[in-house]
Amino acid sequence: MSFKDRVRKEVLVIDGAMGTLLQQRGLPPGWCPEEWNVSHPEVVKEIHKLYLNVGADIITTNTFGAIKAKLADYGMQDRVKEFNLAAVRLAQEVAHPVGAMVAGSVGPLGKFLQPLGPLTFDEVYRQFLEQCQALVEAGVDLIILETFGDIGEMRAALIAAADAGDVPVVASFTFDETGRTFTGTDPETAAVVVERLGASAVGVNCSVGPGQLEKVVQQLTQSTNLPVLVSPNAGMPEMVDGRTVFRETPAVMADYAGRFVEYGASILGGCCGTTPEHIGAIHQRVKGMTPKIRSNQFGLRVASRVKTVTIHPAGLPVAIGERLNPTGKKALQAEIKEGKTEITRRDALAQVEAGAEILDVNVGVAGVDQVAAMERAINALQVLVDAPLCIDSTDPEVIEQALKLYHGKAIINSVNGEEKSLKTILPLAKRYGAALIALTLDDQGIPPTASERLAVARKIVQRAEEMGIPREDIMVDCLVLTVSAQPEGVPETLKAISMVKQELGLTTSLGVSNVSFGLPNRPLINAAFFAMALAAGLDAAILNPQDQRMMETLRASAVLTGRDVRAEKYIAREQANTGTAVPTAASPKSAASPLEVLYQAVLSGDKDNIISYIDQALAQGLNAMELLDKALIPGIEEVGRRYGEGTYFLPQLMMAGETMTKSFERLRPELAKNPTKRVGTVVLATVKGDVHDIGKNIVSVMLANHGFEVIDLGKNVDNEEVIKAAREHRADLIGLSALMTTTMVHMPTVIKRVKELGLNCKVMVGGAAVTAQYAKEIGADGYAQDAVEAVRLAKELVG
């Protein structure tokens, strides 16, 4: 029986850790575990057997890192196929005779995709394709993409796995204690994205212990009808005598496994620290339990990397912001031509602030490379706002590039009933897991009657379903005609909305403002028509969310049509009488002061425009130190605060960090003066394991300005390297910076070495994690809270 059949009929047990068991059997630290598939096949096989003997139904191959990027660390990048083929063969030899299945394990690359990191979609896709093709060729029963923390990377891996062959794929993420992946994706969003990319099951593995995963498992099972895999670690790792220890007992793990099956999970196993004893106990607990088959109707769901928005016939109508469209907007057209994203960012934030839940993105300017323009827009927007994006283009190449880059589940605006459109757009929606707005027009144009438009909608849905796109991922646009030219068109549109909903059971959307072309006081006509369309059952509208009347109409109509149950949302809003959705960052107002603009630019990670903002501020007579102290540093501190409280996620932290680094590079020459008198030599470093260097760089420039020769060793600097540099340069002072509680522990080691070696050199410490009290405890000669204080202290210490 195949994996897909078995997982619906029985609760399956999947094996536990491989790496730790290999180490126990002599795998040297730092050696490539996958190489043992060829050099020590009997050891790998023995571990598989241990898991099969205790009842595993699925064993995973020893191929977690058998991919080019990871094998390159060992100089073995040319052995991808060899290691994967060997691993599958070993597993099959022991699994198939006892009726167990072999899952080809695929892990993440460990580097980010654009815009967070250097990798392109195509590069990442190619690497996953190479590994998955080898696994498929070797005959795996399924592939498991495991321990993924970044949804963008998971998308590329899933698309590659689907291209590699017709093998079921399990998409498994790691979630931390906050209940999100480290780049901020929540369980529902993870499920929504992978479901449409063809995953046969979704899961959570590694992460934390089973207790910390309970909520994640509940959310996953409630968010998808797919089978759910749960393979936690054997508790949280603890460091004991320099070794990582996992303490959760087999009995406790088994207990949780039983509970997870009750929530709806159907593939249970373990990850780091689990052993055959754990898996045996899980097997004993869950065997005989039956999987809960779920058949929830979720509606149309789209997602950014951190948020899912649902459009449901019974839910609240959704506003799709229309302002990121250059038609008739000269300034936006000029910006797109110049390759900038300033207005795009500002308008995106303003629309989200005004209540848009999804943003339509169109870069259609004549004579512009629209693929590149769309790329810029998507990259800027997907880490700026949490609203999912609607890709608005008629050019398949532009749509494809956007869908490759986007790390969530987008909507394509649009497909229509023309043969050419169906043939080009539907395959893109299928391949990249996107939802669709379906326009009810075809090769004959816009049909005049509602029933003809219904027929076009029916045809599009049928063609989409034939291609494997589920009908709930299609939202029908029944098209608005201009009332001044074709008054008979309005009732037909309204009728078509009702018919599409009743007869096809689909959600509907409209570009409402077309109705009022050519009339005075267009907002009035738009709002009245909008209310009528909502009464006919409209579920979403592409509109200007900054048009207050439209948003008020939407909210009031939701009450009147019973979609805002007990008027809860309406009342809450009226009571609060404030803005709407919490924006990811506030939009810089055009009249804002230069300092406010810079502050907001750091908050929104606007690395594309920060230099021009700084230039403008300097041109207005502000000095570099003022910009740092009054705008940039407060900005990055606010980012840190939001990250700490969980309203910002790693991508935003990274973008803000890059913006800050870019600012500093621009300001460095402004800050540097030419000191005359030499005061002393300082060796400066951010400590080992710590990559935060923004503050250290400021201290560095300030010390140089005040006559110190600064030997700046950079960030993540080994303790001994600091000592070596201090001796070599006969430093008067060592300056150590640390921003994390986990890295500041290197400071006492350096101080101890200075004392051991009897160096005639003082040690000054600083950085956000460090306090005066800590400095005293570890025996530092001084602590400085900021760069100005650091200069004063350094002068004092070198006498």
Ligand code: B1M
């Ligand atoms: Co990260 N980060 N970060 N981060 N980051 C912090 C430090 C954090 C407090 C955020 C939070 O949770 N609220 C948190 C640490 C928690 C803790 O340990 N207690 C954190 C975390 C968790 C992480 C990661 C683990 C996130 C992840 O991957 N999941 C990761 C760690 C990577 C690593 O180091 N191994 C990480 C990564 C990053 C980025 C790369 C994205 C980026 C850094 C980019 C870069 O530096 N090139 C980044 C950023 C930007 C921050 C925050 C938001 C800002 C740091 C900063 O630049 N501040 C930060 C939150 C915060 O500090 N509020 C945070 C502005 C700078 C001017 O201040 O460096 O303090 P500061 O320097 C001041 C003074 O302290 C003093 O003078 C400077 C000027 O006034 N000073 C000295 C500094 N060094 C001195 C030395 C001296 C004397 C004075 O004598 C030698």
